[in-house]
Amino acid sequence: MPDTALLQADETLFPAPLLTLAADVLAAARARNIRLAAAETVTSGLVAACLTSVSGASEIFERGYVLYHSSAKATGLDVPAAVSAAHGAVSAEVTRGLAQGLLGHSEAGATVAITGYAGPGGGNAVNPVGTIFIAVATRDGGLAEERHVFPGSRDNVRLCAVQAALALLKSQLA
Template sequence: MTVKIDIGPDITKRAAALLDAARERGEQIATAESCTGGLLAATLSAIPGCSDVFERGFVTYSNAAKSEMLGVPVWLIERHGAVSEDVARAMAGGALTQSRATLAVSVTGIAGPDGGTPDKPVGLVHFAAGRRDTPMLHECVAFGDLGRVEIRRRSVERAIALLHSVL
């Protein structure tokens, strides 16, 4: 099966504007992604000249990767689940700790079509963004069961907007 994701010109323009704003402020960005599987990093890195702003991206799809790469405590994942505010905050904080970035954003959610529960349905996504030594902003969005491709695309869009608000 081949799946093509067209991120779209609007999101690409917003990503370019984010990079320009970060560049003007001397900031560097790290991403920590789960349900988007690197799509946010791919969107940012597709923009020419991004290397002076986009420091690195972590794709931590499994719980083990969240712990090993970002330092998210296993007990935190066991207690709250990978799709939770606490884990999203820990992922963003871990991205800052494990990089030279000054800003980080994380995305963890359920893109579907499987994996949803009554408490955490398909389309539920948690985001966190912030700077070192400051409280992380958090957002939880229930996109609904729009299909895997659309949930991932909208998650990238929301992560870019959240990062921009931290700037």
């Protein structure tokens, strides 16, 4: 165990642009008087961690789920097994199901879900490594979805996915 700080006083876990975006998302949710929740596979809780890196996030961010094993992400949050069987655990359909299912497992007014292939393995001809699916669902029936293919290392893909998820969430809260 180190007996010194791992980060310097001015260092953060996330790049400044992501923290600014997270603060904007929280402010938008606060303005609408709603809470947020996240269901993450490929990002393993990084969206939740980024949001909760902003002071005051506990007033807005309700909960996060990390569904990492293929069986968990395929059927978590009440996604029907048939959806995953037909489209794959990493798909727009499963991601949409996770975002919508999270509405039923929380009191959040808006949810975000992410699936994808960060690499170095995984992916296929249609959805190569770097493919990320994001869905945002709102309690008032709103739904937005995006598919991205990000380049670079596993960590770059995951951080780009966090940025894209926060941007989509912000756009749906505006």
